[in-house]
Amino acid sequence: MDDCNPMPFITFIQPDGSEQVVDADSGASLMAYATRDGVAGIEAECGGQMSCGTCHVHIHPDWQAEVGQAQGFERNMLDWRDNFDEAASRLSCQIILTDAMEGMKVSVPNAD
Structure with missing residues (x-):
């Protein structure tokens, strides 16, 4: 692995508590x-075009300040979902990974 290009790892937590760690590249x-x-x-039916909401995740409280809250059209896309959480809900297609997100935890909410 190239030390100049660290690979953040992200932990996805399923509704049943099981975890899956994913290696990713910043950017x-x-x-x-x-x-x-x-x-x-994480269905991502629209392929990341912010038009379906099927890549919805909840950002773990420890990471919400780093990631920020949904704004504008993203917020509107999430607002209609049954499992919307104002502080935690984000579309994963709108979160661009950075080295600072190494170790971030996100939960996959129950399907609507």
Whole structure:
């Protein structure tokens, strides 16, 4: 592994508590790596175009300040979901990974 290009790892937590760790590259969307590694519950039907909401995740409280809250159109896409959480809900297609997100935890909410 190239020390100049660290690979953040992200932990996806399923509704049943099981965890899946995904290695990712900084600069790409969280959704891209979730779909690449087959994370259950991340359908990403629109391919990251922010038009379906099927890549919805809840950001662990320890990481919410780093990631930030959904704004604008993303917030509108999430607002109609039954499992919307104002502080934690994000579309994983809108989260661009950085080295600072190494070890981040996100939960896959129950399907609507």
